[in-house]
Amino acid sequence: MHILVTGGAGYIGSHTLIELYHAGHTAEVADNLANSSVEAVRRVEKMLDVSIPFHQLDVCNAQALDQLFSHQPFDAIIHFAGLKSVGESVQNPLRYYSTNITSSLNLLSVIKKYHIPHLIFSSSATVYGTPESLPLTENSRTGIGITNPYGHTKYMIEQIMRDFAQSNPTVAITLLRYFNPIGAHESGAIGEDPHDVPNNLLPYIAQVAVGKRPEVQVFGDDYPTPDGTGVRDYIHVVDLARGHVAALAPAQPGVHTYNLGTGKGTSVLELISAFSAACKKELPYRIVARRPGDIAECYADSQKAAQELNWHPTKSIADACRDSWRWQSQNPNGYR
Numbered sequence: 001m002h003i004l005v006t007g008g009a010g011y012i013g014s015h016t017l018i019e020l021y022h023a024g025h026t027a028e029v030a031d032n033l034a035n036s037s038v039e040a041v042r043r044v045e046k047m048l049d050v051s052i053p054f055h056q057l058d059v060c061n062a063q064a065l066d067q068l069f070s071h072q073p074f075d076a077i078i079h080f081a082g083l084k085s086v087g088e089s090v091q092n093p094l095r096y097y098s099t100n101i102t103s104s105l106n107l108l109s110v111i112k113k114y115h116i117p118h119l120i121f122s123s124s125a126t127v128y129g130t131p132e133s134l135p136l137t138e139n140s141r142t143g144i145g146i147t148n149p150y151g152h153t154k155y156m157i158e159q160i161m162r163d164f165a166q167s168n169p170t171v172a173i174t175l176l177r178y179f180n181p182i183g184a185h186e187s188g189a190i191g192e193d194p195h196d197v198p199n200n201l202l203p204y205i206a207q208v209a210v211g212k213r214p215e216v217q218v219f220g221d222d223y224p225t226p227d228g229t230g231v232r233d234y235i236h237v238v239d240l241a242r243g244h245v246a247a248l249a250p251a252q253p254g255v256h257t258y259n260l261g262t263g264k265g266t267s268v269l270e271l272i273s274a275f276s277a278a279c280k281k282e283l284p285y286r287i288v289a290r291r292p293g294d295i296a297e298c299y300a301d302s303q304k305a306a307q308e309l310n311w312h313p314t315k316s317i318a319d320a321c322r323d324s325w326r327w328q329s330q331n332p333n334g335y336r
């Protein structure tokens, strides 16, 4: 299949490009580089020895998007493009609503106009808000207890896509709810390259390991979890990328929703300890107050993806820490 990957220069998008080509697909990237570097795509091209057309465009620009589709037929779209910083979304909610929702609406318009059969959307476990019970299945309650505009955009876009699918019965839409992506490609050539202070735990730990930051701040040790720190379902980004390839298999029209997680919870202290082992250094950390809006525990039931997509994550937390350390130590300033 020939696939348009929006946000393909970003963290998950660049890893997905590799897995798409390994599976025999080809791709083009549309990205405005708001949070990424074209160097990520160049490195993927080098690794695969292919040329990947790169369109520097804002998916919110309906005209530019229309022009792209009028010149090139695509068999499917994988829509990664969007803004993802939870803290920034609280500071600047309009930017988040505008970017994440407008880009998705524009894509749905071209899907309708150019009869694109399949859209895969990057959703998030954040749509589950405060879990009623664990593990989270695709039928778990959504929408209650989402604490930030970023999370609300994911919840709203899922709803918009369901409404669209109702009125366009030939289209397949796959909503992939990611748990916590971590790690990097095992080559060390591509990885996560946060432009500002990392919000997420693993890139923060990696920057402490490389000496860019003095210590990890552990947000609370009084949660009702085995060691008192927050528990999450960390999934290796290469396993996650393979989930997109699995989801491309000819999908029936309608909406399909899948959790992409490992089903296993890991605490903040366990992740720090795993990264310490990978980089062979003691990593300084300090317990501080809870981060507002955080939940104690979150992990997936991903049996639906296993059964229907034949998707099985194969990589461990140790693999993710090793790969992330390789990327961080070989590229201490990311792609710059």
Ligand code: NAD
Residues within 6 Å of the ligand: 006, 007, 008, 009, 010, 011, 012, 013, 030, 031, 032, 033, 034, 035, 036, 037, 057, 058, 059, 060, 079, 080, 081, 082, 083, 084, 099, 103, 122, 123, 124, 125, 178, 179, 180, 181, 200
């Ligand atoms: P990322 O920021 O690395 O990648 C997003 C890409 O989209 C970037 O390359 C950015 O430049 C591009 N982009 C942003 N706005 C754009 C626009 N208007 N037009 C064109 N390109 C635009 O983030 P990521 O971690 O790779 O996440 C990819 C997707 O997965 C996002 O939608 C994110 O919300 C979602 N997601 C990520 C996580 C995570 O922890 N990384 C978890 C759940 C869901």
Ligand code: UD1
Residues within 6 Å of the ligand: 084, 086, 087, 124, 125, 126, 147, 150, 151, 179, 180, 181, 199, 200, 201, 202, 204, 216, 217, 218, 219, 220, 229, 230, 231, 232, 268, 291, 292, 293, 294
């Ligand atoms: C956060 C977002 C969520 C988003 C997800 C993936 C919030 C409230 N939620 O989730 O919407 O989908 O990232 O991008 O921000 N932690 C520390 N110290 C740190 C950073 C994190 O102790 O410096 C802890 C957190 O309290 C949490 C765990 O580490 O227990 C993981 O945090 P993080 O990586 O930010 O992911 P989520 O909280 O799951």
